[in-house]
Amino acid sequence: MRLPALVWRKSARSxxxxxxxxxxxxxxxxxxxxxxxxxxxxxxxxxxxxGAVALRDAVKRGAFEPA
Structure with a gap:
């Protein structure tokens, strides 16, 4: 997949x-x-x-937090 020039932003939580x-x-x-x-x-x-909506929802419910 070829991506156009993108404007990247860093997570505020980082x-x-x-x-x-x-x-x-x-x-x-x-x-x-x-x-x-x-x-x-x-x-x-x-x-x-x-996929973006599914990722956002998973992050919001803490699906990727360490156990």
């Missing part, structure tokens, strides 16, 4: 921690996600609108 992600909005309503430590060298996970 602050100075080393486990950080950056997000960019996609034209179809989806999002692209990358590792902020690697910047432009990071692999990019591109999610369509449904």
């Amino acid at each position: 602050e100075s921690q080393s486990n950080c992600v950056e997000l960019a909005s996609l034209r179809d309503g989806g999002v692209a996600v990358r590792d902020s430590k690697l910047g432009g060298l990071s692999p990019v996970l591109a999610l369509g609108r449904a």
